[in-house]
Amino acid sequence: MRPQPIYTLKTFNRFAFLFLLLLLRLHHRAFFRVDCFGMDASNTSDAYIRISNDVISKSRNDLVFSGELDESVLTELHATWRRKMIQAGVIRGTIDTSSPSFPTTTPLMQIQDPNPLHGYAQNQSGIDTDAQFPSTELGLSIKDESEGFHIPQQDGASDDIKPSAFAPHDDDDESLNEDDDYEEDDINDDEDIPHLIMCQFDYVKKRKNKWECKLKAGVMQINEKNILFSETKGDFTF
Amino acid sequence: MDTEACRNDFIARSFAKTEEVQELKKFSIQRFEFDSVGRSYVMATFELYRRSTIGMCLTETLDEMVQSGTLSPELAIQVLVQFDKSMTEALESQVKTKVTIKGHLHTYRFCDNVWTFILQDAMFKSEDRQENVSQVKIVACDSKLLTQ
Numbered sequence: 001m002r003p004q005p006i007y008t009l010k011t012f013n014r015f016a017f018l019f020l021l022l023l024l025r026l027h028h029r030a031f032f033r034v035d036c037f038g039m040d041a042s043n044t045s046d047a048y049i050r051i052s053n054d055v056i057s058k059s060r061n062d063l064v065f066s067g068e069l070d071e072s073v074l075t076e077l078h079a080t081w082r083r084k085m086i087q088a089g090v091i092r093g094t095i096d097t098s099s100p101s102f103p104t105t106t107p108l109m110q111i112q113d114p115n116p117l118h119g120y121a122q123n124q125s126g127i128d129t130d131a132q133f134p135s136t137e138l139g140l141s142i143k144d145e146s147e148g149f150h151i152p153q154q155d156g157a158s159d160d161i162k163p164s165a166f167a168p169h170d171d172d173d174e175s176l177n178e179d180d181d182y183e184e185d186d187i188n189d190d191e192d193i194p195h196l197i198m199c200q201f202d203y204v205k206k207r208k209n210k211w212e213c214k215l216k217a218g219v220m221q222i223n224e225k226n227i228l229f230s231e232t233k234g235d236f237t238f
Numbered sequence: 239m240d241t242e243a244c245r246n247d248f249i250a251r252s253f254a255k256t257e258e259v260q261e262l263k264k265f266s267i268q269r270f271e272f273d274s275v276g277r278s279y280v281m282a283t284f285e286l287y288r289r290s291t292i293g294m295c296l297t298e299t300l301d302e303m304v305q306s307g308t309l310s311p312e313l314a315i316q317v318l319v320q321f322d323k324s325m326t327e328a329l330e331s332q333v334k335t336k337v338t339i340k341g342h343l344h345t346y347r348f349c350d351n352v353w354t355f356i357l358q359d360a361m362f363k364s365e366d367r368q369e370n371v372s373q374v375k376i377v378a379c380d381s382k383l384l385t386q
Contacts, residue, residue: 047333051292051324051325055296059317059320063317068313069309073309080302085291085292088291090291193356193374196376197374197376197378198377199378200284200384201379201380202382211346213353217330217381219329220337222369222374223369225369226292229336229337230335232337234340234376235340236339236343236355237343
């Protein structure tokens, strides 16, 4: 008897359907990955969630069980910390808007805030523009003046404090004047360099103008991303 | 130290201006801990990770709770120290990413066992991706200081 043909229209349709389904799933994943800027965002999110859980559970062991701290306070601490990280875009999750501790707080990311008292405003480039992350009830508009990011200040009048207001004033200064100004490359590294790396160094070597260093255990906040690394080799030219 | 002074000290420590040399001293409060037979030893942690987004979120949370009186400043500091430890430990043992950095070194500074570099036109390469930045600041503490 003649063998039945395998590729009938029915089986073809079935395979075509499955193939398209697979394509769709792969496409979905690719889309997901592109939005995630590679695997780093999810790795960082997972790591941060683990770290926060670790901090809370160790604090519980140390402080709650010894009676110094109430469990409810610790829970509130954890919830608020998580919420801020979600708002900052460094971890995944949804914000529980029914929680009583969800008022309109001061926006965390004030990139251009020159107020020297708020040191933590200096290096805020951790906002992830990942469309995956759910938008919050605060409706923060994320639009920067220089980098594509700006959160409107909601805690009062705009802080336009010039740095010189806090500098010591010496009128009868004869030895140092503007002639002694350092003219070359007037870069003030204490102003907002939005990209920051915090890490440890194993060694730093230099030969003439070639610098070599080995860094480890670092957090990189660059290009509005949070990337963690265990080891880094740096080659710089001075 | 009374509560008010302690609270002010906590806030001052958390939000110290970066241009102060004190900020470069990345050691936390020297806590005296006791081992199983009662010998005391000093624990040191690196405060620098508090400047990361996760650290800032925690610092802000703790500050709000201290301001509202929900949490005492002493406990807040203990939580922050625990954060230092957890963060350092996670970065040293749980993270596996390796990166290379190349760039033009604009400024370097070594003070209080902390290197600060400012790189220009830097390139960061890991196994699957690459990032370029026009300017980046690197703050690095001496890893040997943590090994006891």
